[in-house]
Amino acid sequence: YNDAGAQIANLAKSTQAHVRASGGAPLEIPDGGYHGDYIREIAERYVAQHPDDAAGNDLDAMQAFAVAALRHEQDLDMQAFGVKFDTYYLESSLYTDGSVNKTVEGLKQSGHTFEEDGALFLRTTDFGDDKDRVMKKSAAKGGDYTYFVPDVAYHVTKWERGYHRAINVQGADHHSTITRVRAGLQALAIGIPKGYPDYVLHQMVTVMKGGEEVKISKRAGSYVTVRDLIDEVGRDAVRYFYLMRKGDSQLVFDVDLARSQSEENPVYYVQMAHARMCGIFRVGEIDAATVTGDGVDLGVLSEPAEQELVKQLLDFPATVKGAADNLEPHRIAAWLLETARAGHTWYHKHHVLGEPEAITRARLVLARATQLGIAAGLRILGLSAPERM
Template structure:
């Protein structure tokens, strides 16, 4: 596939270098080394489709004023065989290149011939990337931040695949450590509350979290301490466990009871996460369990490796990592005085597994805003282990604020009620959720308007984009029914002259570069912005360029442009896993 923008840029450079060569051969300029120059796309197309600063960059070496150098280059330039029709010298010496009609024709032809592959690039060819995202705590349902992380991570993975990378999606299951201990403790207390006084008949109304709160808030025998999970999901698990086992674990020791409850509830939670994410159109290549790192000895191995390299020391009975020697702001505890590793050690082992054991060229983590400090310590650990820390990139994702009727939606911590991914998708279409969560740069706060997300108007960006795609389908369908449908005429016969046509084609041509920028910046919001701009440009084209009743050449050219635009909409909506409806 051809990148029409980059091909044109390359021709600009070749045209200028050839012109400079002629000027040297004719003795009009000196044969001296010249500095590099830039080729840009001006915001205002009246200044040309491409602008080059070669004359200004060469002024000092050629000992002449830029304007004069620019005019010499323009006079010596040969445009035959290029996609340009003229060069103008502007301002202090800018060389402005204007594209010929042939380029617009070939761009439309390129899109139509490439079809579903249009926009794909080879930026990451031969490179393996692992994208880890969501990795929600399996002790409870996914919250609204996980919803943003899911849409972001999955769409970023698709962008990277479109840019030529070999991508795998991974969910890291935190099924070991303090949070599992806390999970077991929470379940155990709820189980004992339910069993106490045989209240199971009363608990049958557990679906109403307010009833649950009233039942358990004043519980005297088994009070809920602060360091436990108080969500309704914990009550549901404990109650369902009680229905199966009755009082069997009432007199068991605490550890046995917790273990049995975790063994029952944790797989249900993980299965629930997988089902909720599948509903959200996210399917992972791997569900990687933290517990596997402990069982394999990989966690202990990390401590041993750092110790063997002289990067640890003992203090107050604990083993510390000399993180400050590798750019972190302080040293970090690896193993507590009681012999239990901190959460940092399995995290190091996990990233070592990604980059060394499995050999990925790049590991990308999508993490919440509270993980800024995590970056330096993890890169410090990898460096200490002899791993190239630049292979780890961490995308920090800011908070989401839900808004309804112009007011922030409040979440009740007291009752354990929150808007989860599942409940969000019951209220908001999946298309809207995935699109809205990718409307902003990951590192900016996102205001999610619940009403706007379901509004069927041009104010709703996903509706606006989908409507543009449906409108094109309607045009093509209607013209086909009337006997003047699209026919794939030769590129040389296409005819585009109207400014609205040319603006739309210029935008279509920019897609491969947009894909590369989104991949380099780890920012799928560049894709949603591109789609919104594409919709706006198409609607302007539709309003200004009549199709029905035009002479055959104009009619087929404009239908060809419709087909090309429809292809771009479909490719990018598919990339975001958002539907591209043919009727609305």
């Protein structure tokens, strides 16, 4: 968890500027600082809870307070989204427990570092980078470690803790981090494989509402939280929209579409297909759990719409495996949409109940298989499978 480094220092200084402004001083946000109203709100809460520092002199206390406040907000977002982290690993602990210094010493001993103009460099070009990278700035520039150094230290600890398969999910602006972190891990020569860790990079999301883009900028202060989206359209829609595109492709989150109850809304369309299958059993007063293929002649499912639906269902295991192997959950979202489309088509074209017994029994099996398949796909993506809509 990012609670150290240059960005956190700017967060603390931005909070300090608002604390001092609340006492009558001019508001002076530092270069690279944060301008949003949420910083002002954090500053107001800090003053309320730290009346002995209304002048804003204790920068360390303000930093700890601001980090904790934003961590709390992010935790609420994750809870609303249905995501639970088992462990938070604080970046600051990598400095306090000596992991960063140990990693830097290991890199020096590896022979892949050099000094130039007072700065310490890592020869990342030895491992495929386009140029060597600064590890530690010169004293004239603050003498701080650059951001990828604690990242290398963190992944060393992760490897040592037994996590030999690691998948980092990050924004596309972290693309250069991949080469640098992997270079650092290889330079240490401690047995970590070249492709460690895996990365899944996501593009920024464009949020549209009422035909206009909702601007998102943390530093400018105008941003949309996950909870905002969930409040607008519900958790299922937010999760599906985020998962329906490959991570590195641009996502336009259309709030109006996500709220609509129409076949243009993919999550509504998929869940409606599941509800329709459930409705068949409800209308027929049949316990769906008792429906199996035992003794049923499935050969009577000869209509083109039935054949297409069967084909979609048979693709499910391979789709799940491909999604897992390639870290591409959007494959399951796409399968759900295609299966829902096939299911709706079959539902509209062919009756299940009231047909000759052999056909009804076979179509009940197909309805049950479709119900189970869609429910399984939704469950993998963390979505609900409503029985009525």
